[in-house]
Amino acid sequence: xxxxxxxxxxxxxxxxxxxxxxxxxxxxxxxxxxxxxxxxxxxxxxxxxxxxxxxxxxxxxxxxxxxxxxxxxxxxxxxxxxxxxxxxxxxxxxxxxxxxxxxxx
Numbered sequence: 278x279x280x281x282x283x284x285x286x287x288x289x290x291x292x293x294x295x296x297x298x299x300x301x302x303x304x305x306x307x308x309x310x311x312x313x314x315x316x317x318x319x320x321x322x323x324x325x326x327x328x329x330x331x332x333x334x335x336x337x338x339x340x341x342x343x344x345x346x347x348x349x350x351x352x353x354x355x356x357x358x359x360x361x362x363x364x365x366x367x368x369x370x371x372x373x374x375x376x377x378x379x380x381x382x
Contacts, residue, residue, distance in 0.1 A: 294374070297367030301360045308356035315349040322346065 322345075327338040 292366065292370060294367040294371040297363045297370060301363035301367065304356050304363060305360035308353055308360055311349065311353040311356060315346065315353050318349055319346050 322342045327335060329335055329338075
């Protein structure tokens, strides 16, 4: 039988403040774009109400519109919270990195 190979070592997975802040910039940008998309969707739904006398169609329309706006809002919140978390991690890594330096004599 062959010996199991050791797991690969990678330095690409190490978090740095720069990686965290650049990731926060990307996540924040996506969050802002999704926020604008959510606002546009909600405005469009409010400006174009469904004109029908059928109660079932009206109920289904309200359910689908709520689902669409809710999913868009959920995506906005996820990306925004991820951006805040990455900013916090970047700050934490920067502070830990400075405290790990030996004192200058």
